[in-house]
Amino acid sequence: MSSDPKRTAAVLAAAFLAAAFLAVAPAASAHASDHDPSAGERIARALRGSPVYVDASYTTAVPPSRQRQLAAEIKKTHLPIKVVLTPLTKGDAFDGESDVLADVVHDRLPQRDLILITTDGDFPDTLNGYEWPSDTHQTDDAARATAFLDETREAGLADMTAKAVELVAEGDGTKVYEEATKDLRSPSPDDGTSKSVSHGSRSWLWLLIAVAALAALVLTGSRLASRRRSRTADVPELVFATARAADEAELRRRAETEVLALGEATREAPADRTPALQQALDAYTAAGTVLDAARGVPDLAGVLALVAEGENALSGTAAPLPLCFFNPLHGRATARTTWRPLGRRDRLRIAACPGCATALTRRRPPEVLTDTAPDGRTVPYFEIPAERSVWAATGYGSYGSLTEQVNRGDFTRSLG
Known part of the structure; x- marks a missing residue:
């Protein structure tokens, strides 16, 4: 029985990524029990007074006036939306994982229904979305779409968050996300149609982005030593779509x-x-x-x-x-x-x-x-x-x- 080498390679790559995901998922869950309870409680306490929490290190990007604007926009949606914008790094109270942050904050808030928009630990200039008890408002896709939309691809954190709130309120985040990322999905060799990107808490898309970034840096023989470094034709535009260029x-x-x-x-x-x-x-x-x-x-x-x-x-x-x-x-x-x-x-x-x-x-x-x-x-x-x-x-x-x-x-x- 003959086989297509490209298809075999694709299957092996998918299996490798799936195994990697399964290997790190239990670790991420374990970190939820090792977090610093004071950090989660501090954020939850702040969210009881305002739907927007911004860490002090982000107040230049999201100043108090913008925080008030975001709170007003959230209030207009009549949805249980909360926003947590805080840097996440390996070894911090949440071990750099937005999933852990989301679980901790959710556990410490009283409401059963909750929509949470957070910063991402792997890509600080992108957003993640979470919703309980189910993703009724397509929050996950709404938050992630902001990294790929033309209007917010290079926008500041405040504008990206405002757009995520808007998409959650409209309830069509998945459609917007798929439209914005349609060029990133390859046609299937079987039927020529595009396969949807899986929507886990750690989407394969982000893993592929990281791989693409690493390959590009190796090929060019350099690394991103400065955030204001010029874009070159040798580096895939997709890499830069996930990071805000500080130019x-x-x-x-x-x-x-x-x-x-x-x-x-x-x-x-x-x-x-x-x-x-x-x-x-x-x-x-x-x-x-x-x-x-x-x-x-x-x-x-x-x-x-x-x-x-x-x-x-x-x-x-x-x-x-x-x-x-x-x-x-x-x-x-x-x-x-x-x-x-x-x-x-x-x-x-x-x-x-x-x-x-x-x-x-x-x-x-x-x-x-x-x-x-x-x-x-x-x-x-x-x-x-x-x-x-x-x-x-x-x-x-x-x-x-x-x-x-x-x-x-x-x-x-x-x-x-």
């Missing part, structure tokens, strides 16, 4: 979204209960000024820093911290520390994110945002002369109010 175009879209969200938040804020409303409005004006004239990543990072100042004013937080001094794209700082720049004797008091603070403690150089010096060299942004860069002059807010300096014309003068 200037994406950052500009993100900055535009956050400025609009800050504007809406200031308009909705009650004047009698928002003592610093004028400061928030000033920050909104400054952010718009910089966004309109932004010439690159350092300027766009400045937009995010100004939005953060506006959000601080709205929240009324005492002595709020700005974004990370070393790289505002790291998100909000969590502590102030002293730091001595290389070649200088004086020490600066700056605000740092957890990663940069740890690097300083271990005497390692933090990852810094770079800019172009007048002589054309690429240098840390804070090495640009202060008269040529309002960001160097202010440390993106570490040295005082960035809003005041932009609104008095420092940014415009530095452009000149």
